[in-house]
Amino acid sequence: MDVWVGSYTSATGGxxxxxxxxxxxxxxxxxxxxxxPMLSPSWLTAHPSAPVVYAANESDDGVITTVSxxxxxLGATSSGGAAPCHLVVSADERYLLCSNYSSGSLSVFALAESxxxxxxxxxxxxxxRGPHKQRQEAAHVHMAVVRDRIVSVVDLGTDEIRSYELMDNGKLDPLSVSAMPPGTGPRQLVRRPGTDVAYVVGEVNGTLVVVREExxxxxxxxxxxxxxxEPWENEAPNWVAHLEIVGDRLYLSNRNPDVITEFDIAAETPVALADHPSGAWPRHFAIADGTVYVAAQRDDAIVTFPVEGGAQVRYPTGTPTCVLVR
Structure with missing residues (x-):
């Protein structure tokens, strides 16, 4: 099995x-x-059934590269906006959705069976916009989550989750707008399987928000x-980044504290169990077969450790931003 790593390249300071x-x-x-080699593929998404991976090339003139x-x-396509940062394939595998951070937009692309x-x-x-003048001066789409025909779009800049219905022709029909607490700066949304509960990463205010999908x-x-x-009391903010759910545990990466925090989510309110050291600036991570693989961006390394915590192993690689286990 392979592990794919996306990274920032020299054109964007990596x-x-x-x-x-x-x-x-x-x-x-x-x-x-x-x-x-390619320009700053900061996010990687594998097609669920076709033998391809999509890379979001995070630049002012955003590009999506399709790789076998x-x-x-296999091809490169304009993302339709600036600084694409997330990609997801629709449930029926007919469409690819791209979040463009800087332009605050979401693009939809049709996919062939290949x-x-x-x-x-x-x-x-x-x-x-939101109350944080530097981070929320405008809309900043950071992630789209798909369930059946419903597309829920997380906007860090406006403190909102905007949902759409993805129509058969690939058009997005507005459905609802959900407000998050002011100043949250929502970055990611992950549903807990089999429940109406989901979790939102508050990047700007360093929180984990529990939401119910009514x-x-x-x-x-x-x-x-x-x-x-452990309380984070430092002038440098905690730019919370990525989360994963494994059973009744939730793992969340914290940049500046530089830890992956493990939560028990058996009850409605998550309980933090441990802060696992993760390397500097853990932008993204993946969990596979009991091992956590962390893209420690400022350590120029993939850092691994057991999900329950323990000894780290470091694998050098320049400015990693995303880990995809295939």
């Missing part, structure tokens, strides 16, 4: 190669394998907790 791959052994250890699982470029992008079908732009695509905040177990 020192990564583009996409790097590692071979993953049965015990979780990694061996460097191949590299594919043999690490060959996974190739065949054209853009829609583009929606958000308007608004009807499809409409979310109501029910609890907010700090994003770390």
């Amino acid at each position: 020192n990564g190669a583009g996409i790097s791959t590692f071979r993953r052994a049965a015990d979780g250890t990694l061996t460097p394998d191949r590299e594919l 699982t043999d690490l060959e470029v 996974g190739r992008i065949t054209g853009q079908t829609d583009l929606v732009r958000h308007e608004g 009807q499809p695509g409409l979310f109501t905040p029910v609890a907010t907790v700090p994003a770390t177990k």
Whole structure:
């Protein structure tokens, strides 16, 4: 099994190669394998069934690159906005949705059965701002989450989750707007399987927000907790980044505290159990077979450790931003 790593490259102030791959052994250890140069692929998403991976090339003139699982470029398409930062394939595998952070927009692209992008079908732009003058001066779309035909779009700049219905023709029909607590700066939304509960990363104010999905695509905040177990009291803010759910545990990455915080989510209000050291600036991580793989961006390394915490292993790679376990 492979681990793919996206990185910032020199054009955007990083020192990564583009996409790097590692071979993953049965015990979780990694061996460097191949590299594919390209401009700052800060997010990677694998097609659910076709042998392709999509890369969001985070630049002012955003691009989506389609790559074969043999690490060959199959095509490049304008993302329709600036600084694309997240990609997701629709439940029926007919569409790819791209979040453009700087332009505050969401693009929709039609997909062939092969996974190739065949054209853009829609583009929606958000308007608004939040109370944080530096981070919320405008709309900043950071993630789209898909459940059946419902697309829920997380906007860091406006403190909102805007939901749409994805129509058969690839158009987005507005459905609802859910307000998050002012100054939250929502970055990601992850549903807890089998429940009406979901969790929102508050990047700007360093929190984890519990929301209830009262009807499809409409979310109501029910609890907010700090994003770390130990209080973060420092002039540098805690830019919370990525979360994953494994059973009744939730794992959340914290930049500046530089820890992955483990939460018990058996009850409605999450309980922080431990802050696991993760390397500097843990922008993203993946969990596979009991091992956490962290993109420690400012350490120029993938940092691994057991999900319950323990000894770290570091694998050098330039300015990693995203980890995809395949």
